[in-house]
Amino acid sequence: MSEREIVIRVRNLVKKFGNFTANDNLCFDVYKGEVFGFLGANGAGKTTAIRILCGLMAPTSGEISVAGFDIYRETEKIKRHIGYMSQKFSLYEDLTVYENIRFYGGIYGLRRKEIAKRADALLVRLGFSEVRNSLIKSLPLGWKQKLAFSIAILHRPDIVFLDEPTGGVDPITRRQFWDMIYESASEGLTVFVTTHYMDEAEYCDRVSIMADGRIEALDTPLNLIKYYNASTMDEVFVKIARPVQQL
Amino acid sequence: MKRLRGFIIKEFYHIFRDYRTMVILFGLPVVQVLLFGFVLTNEVKDANIAVLDKSKDAETMNIINKLTSSGYFMLNAVLESEDEVEGVFQEGKVKQVVIFEENFAKTLKNEGRARIQLLADASDPNTAQTLVNYTTAVVNTYLAEKAKSEGKQLLIDVVPKMLYNPAMEASYMFVPGVIAIVLMLISSMITSISIAREKELGTMEVLLVSPLRAGQIIIGKVVPYVFLSFLIAATILLVGRFVFGVPINGPLGLLLAESLLFILLALSLGILVSTVSKTQQTAMLISLFALLLPTILLSGLIFPIENMPLLLQYISHAIPAKYFVIILKNIMIKGTGLESVWFETIVLGGITLFFILLSVLNFKKRLE
Numbered sequence: 001m002s003e004r005e006i007v008i009r010v011r012n013l014v015k016k017f018g019n020f021t022a023n024d025n026l027c028f029d030v031y032k033g034e035v036f037g038f039l040g041a042n043g044a045g046k047t048t049a050i051r052i053l054c055g056l057m058a059p060t061s062g063e064i065s066v067a068g069f070d071i072y073r074e075t076e077k078i079k080r081h082i083g084y085m086s087q088k089f090s091l092y093e094d095l096t097v098y099e100n101i102r103f104y105g106g107i108y109g110l111r112r113k114e115i116a117k118r119a120d121a122l123l124v125r126l127g128f129s130e131v132r133n134s135l136i137k138s139l140p141l142g143w144k145q146k147l148a149f150s151i152a153i154l155h156r157p158d159i160v161f162l163d164e165p166t167g168g169v170d171p172i173t174r175r176q177f178w179d180m181i182y183e184s185a186s187e188g189l190t191v192f193v194t195t196h197y198m199d200e201a202e203y204c205d206r207v208s209i210m211a212d213g214r215i216e217a218l219d220t221p222l223n224l225i226k227y228y229n230a231s232t233m234d235e236v237f238v239k240i241a242r243p244v245q246q247l
Numbered sequence: 248m249k250r251l252r253g254f255i256i257k258e259f260y261h262i263f264r265d266y267r268t269m270v271i272l273f274g275l276p277v278v279q280v281l282l283f284g285f286v287l288t289n290e291v292k293d294a295n296i297a298v299l300d301k302s303k304d305a306e307t308m309n310i311i312n313k314l315t316s317s318g319y320f321m322l323n324a325v326l327e328s329e330d331e332v333e334g335v336f337q338e339g340k341v342k343q344v345v346i347f348e349e350n351f352a353k354t355l356k357n358e359g360r361a362r363i364q365l366l367a368d369a370s371d372p373n374t375a376q377t378l379v380n381y382t383t384a385v386v387n388t389y390l391a392e393k394a395k396s397e398g399k400q401l402l403i404d405v406v407p408k409m410l411y412n413p414a415m416e417a418s419y420m421f422v423p424g425v426i427a428i429v430l431m432l433i434s435s436m437i438t439s440i441s442i443a444r445e446k447e448l449g450t451m452e453v454l455l456v457s458p459l460r461a462g463q464i465i466i467g468k469v470v471p472y473v474f475l476s477f478l479i480a481a482t483i484l485l486v487g488r489f490v491f492g493v494p495i496n497g498p499l500g501l502l503l504a505e506s507l508l509f510i511l512l513a514l515s516l517g518i519l520v521s522t523v524s525k526t527q528q529t530a531m532l533i534s535l536f537a538l539l540l541p542t543i544l545l546s547g548l549i550f551p552i553e554n555m556p557l558l559l560q561y562i563s564h565a566i567p568a569k570y571f572v573i574i575l576k577n578i579m580i581k582g583t584g585l586e587s588v589w590f591e592t593i594v595l596g597g598i599t600l601f602f603i604l605l606s607v608l609n610f611k612k613r614l615e
Contacts, residue, residue: 054456056452076458083456086449086453088448088449089449090450092257092450093448094261094264094265095257095260095261099257099260103253103254104453104457106249106252106253106254107253107254107454107457108457108458109249109250109458152453
């Protein structure tokens, strides 16, 4: 794997809130085109880490580069090369499907013609051409999720950050959603995803598991299952996360 | 620039598609102006008055009869000396005292001109002004009739004196205050709510991850509301003008420019509120209690600042609406230009600048 291109490079990332250390000396690399799972119990520090990587928050210390840009000095450049989808899907409910696409395309500085072209392609691919002019609030949750993901990568970022993208969605829709993620990753997109669902962790190329602000494990799901002598990722997660939680 | 335009268009969609917001934006100001107007404009009927007749002649008797038969006045007390005037006002028995000077009829006949002194209780300025107007009208009608029957042109000077409120605030003085309140309410509350809504929906995070700068997000959020607030201010002015006859004596351009300044001030306060509130409810409550209530209570709109305890008077200097109301009253009613309100304008401009800076800085910091 070492010859692969590194798109996120994190060394000694520390984030403190007063006396509380949310991220304790994180070190990891994410390679181009991989689906990187970022797991951890609530409060383990994964949201803090993802916010730092997206430029929403400054780290206390550490060397970090995202998409080849330094997180302290080149925040604006990073922003143009990443996409972000939050757990709330972040679409405007009172705008139509097309208006949402146009708006998000617009804030990334895409030209109107380019937006129209990409929007058409996107709608055809999702089979959403009929709801082009429907308000978002009239769509089922699974549709919103797919649309939110497609919009997050509309400007063709190098990396897309997905913060618990499958919350509240039924298993079939989740499966379809992962198919979308794979498809995009196969085209060279790097996917950085946080999730609660351990079956989803098994879909990732590599996963890191955080507990108490530290990364306790980082490897392919298969290796982790073997190493921790478990039968599923769920067991791995419980073995890693539980001892810490009981402290 | 293009990014900003898309943002602003999107913001307008939010506003126009949410009919409840529209109702608040345009219904509320109109309702407030009408409410204030009709509550404060009271038709006077059977108002209690007292008479101090030092002359007691045919003319004074006639005029008193005219007054009491007009339907506007009820003779409640007949006074014998000026010492009693204070007493009847204090007891609240009468709203107005009519004083005829000595040798009223004789003076009128010999000199062709006599004098009636009116003392009105101007603690209720609207009623006081109405009573004085009615009294003058009754006296003038009497003179006109007399001129017709006797062929002599006589003059009676009705000299009103406003007690308890010598400055005599006119009945339409409420309009500037309502403009201040409504602009403060709409501009600050609606902006803070709309920013808080983006936080609630999670769209704010997406905006912040995008290449948009904090300044651009704020401008995009604020521009539509500047535009709407401006329309609203115009609506209130129109309602004031055509329903209540509030004049706009000073330069209209200056009036609109000052309104714009106040709108910007209120919007920057709205942004500031939004930076400290995570939900729409919080934003609404903070706007109501921290911005709207002080505006109503301490701006001099309802309670005269001169009558407040010293401490509150000092606090009132920090209420932006106070300066705006002074500016509005000067331009609209006194008809003066910038030369009379430059100080207030500078104060408002300074406060606006301060809050814009503070909210932009806070906006960045809070969202980290």
